[in-house]
Amino acid sequence: MTTFPLQPALVLIDLDGTLIDSVPDLTFCVDAMMACLKRPPAGEALVRTWVGNGVETLVARALTGTLHDTPDPLEYAQAYPIFLEFYAEHTCQRSRLYPGVREGLDWLVANGYRLGCVTNKAARFTEPLLAHFQLCDYFQLVISGDTVAEKKPSPLPLLHAAQFFNVNPAQSLMVGDSISDVKAARAAGFAIICMSYGYNHGNDINATTPDAVIDSMIQLSQLLVASC
Secondary structure, three states, rough: OOOOOOOOOEEEEOOOOOOOHHHHHHHHHHHHHHOOOOOOOHHHHHHHEEEEEEHHEEEEEEEHHOOOOOOOHHHHHHHHHHHHHHHHHOOOOOOOEOOOOHHHHHHHOOOOOOOOEEEOOOHHHHHHHHHHOHHHHHEEOOOOOOOOOOOOOOOOHHHHHHHHHOOOHHHEEEEEEOOHHHHHHHHHOOEEEEEEEOOHHHHHHHOOOOOOEEEEHHHHHHHHHOOO
């Protein structure tokens, strides 16, 4: 396991697939949407391979059954509002905090790290989810998918956070679970640690060559230098 010899001045953390397993709620809403469209349910196994790029993309993937195809515009225009209505009511009912997350966050705060949350999820869903799991107080900044002009894998959200904290990107760390997090971190000049349990479209995150892969956020205490 790689050790980061310097204490990062800033740690940004992804939400879905890193802090919270939101797939159960997303699956419920996708399948409810599909039922309204008189189409068969997708099921959790497939939805797990589709999440990570925002709900707009999730709906497109549900309609096409693929990662990259474009759905029929008329069907998408019908489906997307249906999904939003369901997800507004079912953001937190089935989702769960991953084991070790709270302990990892507590260690980071106790050791003086400045924390931000950077997600592709829209603010209208991000904020209730963080509040439901009592995570808001850990983060001095939350950047949602609609906070700045571009989402991950664009580096823009990470660079926005670095500017907000007045921190050099080279002294910053991203903690995520997907290739989007890796691409964003590399483009922004951040170090990147990935969780082994995340989504990443069903692919092994090790293949994206992050700086480290860990099984629990508790392991951050083994990688990072404590401030004291």
